[in-house]
Amino acid sequence: MNLHHQLQESKANGQKKMAVLFDPDKMRLEKMSQTLELAAELNIDYFFIGGSLIVNNMLDEVLASIRQRCSIPLVLFPGSSFQLSYKADALLFLSLISGRNPELLIGQHVIAAPFLKMSPLEIISTGYLLIDGGVQTSVQYMSNTYPIPAQKADIAVCTALAGEMLGLKLMYLDAGSGARIPISSAMIEAVSNAVSVPVIVGGGIRTPEKVAENYRAGADVVVVGTALESDPSLMREMAAARTSF
Ligand code: 1GP
Secondary structure, three states: OOHHHHHHHHHHHOOOEEEEEEOOOOOOHHHOHHHHHHHHHOOOOEEEEOOOOOOOOOHHHHHHHHHHHOOOOEEEOOOOOOOOOOOOOEEEEEEEOOOOOHHHHHHHHHHHHHHHHHOOOEEEEEEEEEEOOOOOOHHHHHHOOOOEOOOOHHHHHHHHHHHHHOOOOEEEEEOOOOOOOOOOHHHHHHHHHHOOOOEEEEOOOOOHHHHHHHHHHOOOEEEEOHHHHHOOOHHHHHHHOOOOO
16 A cells, blocks of 8 residues: 555544654764664654755665665655655655745756656655744755744644645645744644644654644644654654554
């Protein structure tokens, strides 16, 4: 079954998923073994691979190395059309619908399309909504867009609705990597009540309690990156929240 169908099915069954985000720029492969072993033991559902920059040109190598060590699906979460690789399983084809930068709404997609058409990757069109996380994140600076204000759930709802009507298959609510304030349950609840596509939530999530709160509010997939870089063992309780929220 492809990943998109799996997500739709899980949503229909109320089954929650967890994704661990790796930024290839920050990864030290020699230090990764413990994290990968733990992720395999806990049946982490997906690895998301991406970042706002990617300066080290290690994407293929990072993907191949993870693939050698575990079979968790590898999902590209690209910051630009330079961050593509055939070595992953799927790609979130992100359109930054909270912003008004045409390059990230459609421009980069046009450049990437012929490469992706030939690739074996599953391409999943995804509405990407950047929400203010209380600090200027890399994605905000690099994308040259304003995030949706954290208290304006109505704007997030209308944006997600428009994205769904345009045919986007997932919505990703992101406060940005390292956000000081993660997205509120009120906003997650409002958006997930409004759309029928699976909702992914990430950015600044540091505790298992916040993971559980997001699931209760309606998140179908919770993404955690930064918090696990300093303490991979947090993954155990965070992963447990998928069934005890
Ligand atoms: C960022 O949602 C991801 O796009 C994860 O954010 O690194 O803050 O967990 P963190």
